[in-house]
Amino acid sequence: MEDEQVRQLHDIVLKSPMLSALLHDWDKVALPDSWLVAGAIAQTVWNRRFGFPPAHGINDIDIVYFDASDLSEDAEAEHAVRVRTAFSDLPVWVDVKNEARVHLWYEAKFGYPIKPYTSTTDAIATFPTTATAVGLCPRNGNLDPCAPFGLSDLLGGIVRANKRQIRREIYDQKVSRWVKLWPNLNVVGWLEDG
Secondary structure, eight states, X not given: OXXXXXXXXXXXXXXXXXXXXXXXXXXXXXXXXOEEETHHHHHHHHHHHHTOOTTTTOOEEEEEEOOTTOOOHHHHHHHHHHHHHHTTTXXXXXXXXXXXXXXXXXXXXXXXXXXXXXXXXXXHTTSSBTTTOOEEEEETTEXXXXXXXXXXXXXXXXXXXXXXXXXXXXXXXXXXXXXXXXXXXXXXXXXXXX
């Protein structure tokens, strides 16, 4: 990732009242290997790029963490309630997921099994698009980025499938919603991308 792109992403995210408030109080999340990820970051960037208000189209904020020592659904649910309570002033749903346990429910939801992830960054690399396969982790006064496909697609308003794990139906569903809200996105079709 180029330093200029990382600076640009930080600038956009920190100008979002919703995301900056969350990141400013990140210590309230208090979960191992925790990251702000995916849609809320990408959609904040798209809002800036296409001239929409900062919260336009954002339905939720995804926070992921990795705790292989407790794969129980109950523990994940308790963490989710605690984090949502800590950020109850945010105007959207805060979704909290333990990436260490995704393989336990993935097949039931999507119809095919996946291998267990080894870390949160391993999980981020499987997110459905190159633009949403991104995470930010506040550390030592900085925002460490995780962007396994770089930031060019995200900052350029390009939506491209990350075919490492998803199937076409998931990609098409996401794209269908997104182009209604951000009609100027440059969508690379499933078949156009190899």
